[in-house]
Amino acid sequence: MIAYLFLFLIIAATIAYFIASRRAVAIAGNDARGLHSRPIYHGLNALVYTAIPAFIFILLWLLFEGSVIDMLLMSAYPGADAMTGAERDLLLSEIRQVAVGNIFREPTPEITAAVERFHSLNATANLLLGAAVVIIALAGAGLAVTSVSKRFLARHSFERSVTIFMIFASTVAILTTLGIVASLLYEAYLFFERVPVTDFLFGIRWEPQIPLREDQIAGQGAFGAIPVFVGTILISFLAMAVAVPVGILSAIYLTEYASPRFRAVVKPMLEVLAGIPTVVYGFFAVLTVAPALRQAGISIGLDVAPNSAIAAGGVMGIMLIPFISSLSDDAFAAVPQAIRDGSLAVGATKGETIRKVLLPAALPGIVGGVLLALSRAIGETMIVVMAAGLIAKMTVNPLDSVTTVTVQIVTLLIGDSEFDNPKTLAAFALGLMLFIITLFLNLIALRIVRKYRESY
Amino acid sequence: MMSEAAVEEAVGAKVDSQPPVKMQGRMVCVYYGDSQALYDVNLDIRKNQVTALIGPSGCGKSTFLRCLNRMNDTIDTCQVKGSITLDGGDIYDASVDVVELRARVGMVFQKPNPFPKSIYENIAYGPRIHGLARTKSEFDEIVETSLRKAGLFEEVKDRLTSPGTGLSGGQQQRLCIARAIAVSPEVILMDEPCSALDPIATAKVEELIDELRQNFTIVIVTHSMQQAARVSQRTAMFHLGNLVEEGDTDKMFTNPDDQRTQDYITGRFG
Numbered sequence: 242m243i244a245y246l247f248l249f250l251i252i253a254a255t256i257a258y259f260i261a262s263r264r265a266v267a268i269a270g271n272d273a274r275g276l277h278s279r280p281i282y283h284g285l286n287a288l289v290y291t292a293i294p295a296f297i298f299i300l301l302w303l304l305f306e307g308s309v310i311d312m313l314l315m316s317a318y319p320g321a322d323a324m325t326g327a328e329r330d331l332l333l334s335e336i337r338q339v340a341v342g343n344i345f346r347e348p349t350p351e352i353t354a355a356v357e358r359f360h361s362l363n364a365t366a367n368l369l370l371g372a373a374v375v376i377i378a379l380a381g382a383g384l385a386v387t388s389v390s391k392r393f394l395a396r397h398s399f400e401r402s403v404t405i406f407m408i409f410a411s412t413v414a415i416l417t418t419l420g421i422v423a424s425l426l427y428e429a430y431l432f433f434e435r436v437p438v439t440d441f442l443f444g445i446r447w448e449p450q451i452p453l454r455e456d457q458i459a460g461q462g463a464f465g466a467i468p469v470f471v472g473t474i475l476i477s478f479l480a481m482a483v484a485v486p487v488g489i490l491s492a493i494y495l496t497e498y499a500s501p502r503f504r505a506v507v508k509p510m511l512e513v514l515a516g517i518p519t520v521v522y523g524f525f526a527v528l529t530v531a532p533a534l535r536q537a538g539i540s541i542g543l544d545v546a547p548n549s550a551i552a553a554g555g556v557m558g559i560m561l562i563p564f565i566s567s568l569s570d571d572a573f574a575a576v577p578q579a580i581r582d583g584s585l586a587v588g589a590t591k592g593e594t595i596r597k598v599l600l601p602a603a604l605p606g607i608v609g610g611v612l613l614a615l616s617r618a619i620g621e622t623m624i625v626v627m628a629a630g631l632i633a634k635m636t637v638n639p640l641d642s643v644t645t646v647t648v649q650i651v652t653l654l655i656g657d658s659e660f661d662n663p664k665t666l667a668a669f670a671l672g673l674m675l676f677i678i679t680l681f682l683n684l685i686a687l688r689i690v691r692k693y694r695e696s697y
Numbered sequence: 698m699m700s701e702a703a704v705e706e707a708v709g710a711k712v713d714s715q716p717p718v719k720m721q722g723r724m725v726c727v728y729y730g731d732s733q734a735l736y737d738v739n740l741d742i743r744k745n746q747v748t749a750l751i752g753p754s755g756c757g758k759s760t761f762l763r764c765l766n767r768m769n770d771t772i773d774t775c776q777v778k779g780s781i782t783l784d785g786g787d788i789y790d791a792s793v794d795v796v797e798l799r800a801r802v803g804m805v806f807q808k809p810n811p812f813p814k815s816i817y818e819n820i821a822y823g824p825r826i827h828g829l830a831r832t833k834s835e836f837d838e839i840v841e842t843s844l845r846k847a848g849l850f851e852e853v854k855d856r857l858t859s860p861g862t863g864l865s866g867g868q869q870q871r872l873c874i875a876r877a878i879a880v881s882p883e884v885i886l887m888d889e890p891c892s893a894l895d896p897i898a899t900a901k902v903e904e905l906i907d908e909l910r911q912n913f914t915i916v917i918v919t920h921s922m923q924q925a926a927r928v929s930q931r932t933a934m935f936h937l938g939n940l941v942e943e944g945d946t947d948k949m950f951t952n953p954d955d956q957r958t959q960d961y962i963t964g965r966f967g
């Protein structure tokens with residue numbers, strides 16, 4: 242049904258486009274300049290008037306149709322007033338199941354009646370929707386076509402529509418972010434109703450699996466997030482310790498020293514690193530790097546855990562190299578040659594030029610790359626799940642196994658789908674903390690970039 | 698009896714009243730890849746004089762200038778043949794450190810190119826690299842004298858910490874001159890230093906060049922005949938990669954030997 246309506250709209254809009262632009266051409270006659278807007282704008286304007294209002298109407302209709310039909314169904318169902326919300330939901334879903342033919346048990350006469358009612362309501366709704374869409378589309382087309390005249394500002398009208406569309410497009414991203422934040426906040430609030438904020442923030446024991454029954458929640462300290470965050474910080478630090486020097490140095494080499502041919506080959510290869518799925522990095526970490534580190538550790542008498550922070554962090558660092566190198570590379574390349582020449586001409590060596598002129602000038606780009614990489618490191622899950630471990634340990638020993646916030650979120654949510662106990666809700670509290678931390682990182686990054694920017 | 702040196706000096710003074718030669722190019726050929734940009738150029742740059750290089754664009758003026766402090770080394774395809782000396786020593790000799798050379802032969806570019814740093818740091822950059830000063834007050838002094846010599850100090854003394862890129866075009870160019878002066882070079886090369894400046898800024902820079910002649914040897918590329926006539930003592934005319942003619946500026950502008958110089962100066966081509 243909806244598909245037919247869209248098809249109708251497309252055809253109607255196309256026809257309106259041609260009618261309006263033809264009409265504009267006819268009105269203009271030989272005097273093309275007499276027309277304020279070129280015929281194509283009259284056509285486009287008619288197209289927008291025909292399709293967009295009807296389209297918006299369809300969307301709104303679909304948004305509300307379900308709940309209106311539910312309401313009508315319930316109001317006709319005997320005894321529905323006395324039901325609780327959950328009972329109503331159950332009943333409604335049963336009616337819908339029966340309506341599409343999924344019959345699990347013999348429906349009661351009330352249900353059969355409701356199903357019939359559901360079908361007739363649906364038919365009416367479809368009819369109404371179809372009629373309304375046709376009327377709106379035709380009205381729009383009619384309005385646009387009749388307003389074609391020499392002085393009609395069709396271009397302005399069309400451009401206004403485009404502007405509105407752009408505003409809409411830009412708000413989608415913002416609204417989505419707001420939606421995510423709101424849902425995070427709400428679920429986290431539910432969690433903090435059960436576990437005190439201070440226990441979460443300052444507790445040093447993270448044993449979320451323990452409290453299975455309501456009365457055990459009071460067991461203090463089981464949701465102390467500090468060990469988990471320590472794990473995240475440790476692994477991110479290790480990853481950055483690999484990625485930052487390697488990334489920046491390779492960017493410097495590629496922009497300042499490498500021959501163009503070498504650069505043309507190596508730069509895309511570096512960027513391939515960014516395209517490797519993190520699961521594959523996880524394999525690499527757990528099957529290759531971790532055993533190798535363990536072996537190396539044994540040979541020099543160090544005890545390396547089979548799941549070690551250093552294996553996960555190191556491999557994550559490799560993964561992050563392209564983020565840093567490619568943004569730093571762009572930043573270096575954007576520094577004008579004239580500034581390099583200026584430095585060389587006072588007798589600076591290439592190295593001095595790079596350290597004292599290029600690095601400061603490219604700093605904003607580099608910081609941008611580093612923070613992007615850091616956000617990735619903090620948010621990375623797969624490599625850590627596979628290579629670093631699941632048990633929250635309060636340690637900063639890179640050879641030990643640790644866990645991270647993201648890993649905990651995954652393990653908390655796997656298998657469970659009921660969001661009414663602290664174990665699953667804890668995932669949202671962790672998520673909220675992670676969100677706040679990355680937000681702060683971004684703010685700091687902006688600060689740094691603005692403060693140290695050496696603009697040229 | 699006169700000593701040998703004194704005799705030479707006396708004879709030299711009679712034959713040639715010119716100041717001593719600071720830099721000397723002999724049979725200089727420059728290639729960019731396979732194409733030759735300069736053909737057998739022989740040119741003397743004399744001490745404490747302004748030597749102007751003129752000629753239609755693309756004739757190799759900048760190329761020659763950039764040979765004098767080996768800025769051409771930064772262009773991979775560029776090859777220099779022949780010999781160029783500074784105080785008698787070949788600057789293309791394997792034993793020469795190009796960093797030292799550039800400290801002795803500074804350069805100012807066509808487009809002002811201050812570093813994206815503060816005015817102070819722009820000047821202090823060179824001295825810092827070469828270790829010419831240790832204490833803050835020594836740096837302060839170098840910065841102030843360099844800015845004074847470049848005629849910029851009064852204009853910027855209250856905002857030494859603000860970015861050099863925030864100055865006007867003319868001020869930026871004088872900042873670049875101050876930056877070059879700060880490492881106390883012996884020769885300053887200028888490649889069309891006024892081509893991006895308005896007439897008033899140009900006049901200031903020209904005045905400055907004339908003053909700088911007291912302490913430095915200057916080579917300036919210019920496309921403005923008037924500028925060459927105003928600021929230089931010697932002029933060298935290039936055409937299609939050849940040095941056409943070279944001599945005292947007065948003579949070059951009043952009574953050139955070569956027809957091409959005559960035509961160029963009177964604006965018949967260029």
Ligand SMILES: Nc1ncnc2c1ncn2[C@@H]1O[C@H](COP(=O)(O)OP(=O)(O)O)[C@@H](O)[C@H]1O
Binds near residue numbers: 755
């Ligand atoms: N980097 C370069 N690579 C190749 N050819 C160049 C380069 N720079 C200059 N040339 C060529 O060398 C010749 C002289 O250039 P240039 O010295 O810049 O002339 P001028 O400064 O007198 O206008 C020109 O033909 C120019 O095309």
Ligand SMILES: [Mg+2]
Binds near residue numbers: 758759760888
């Ligand atoms: Mg030039």
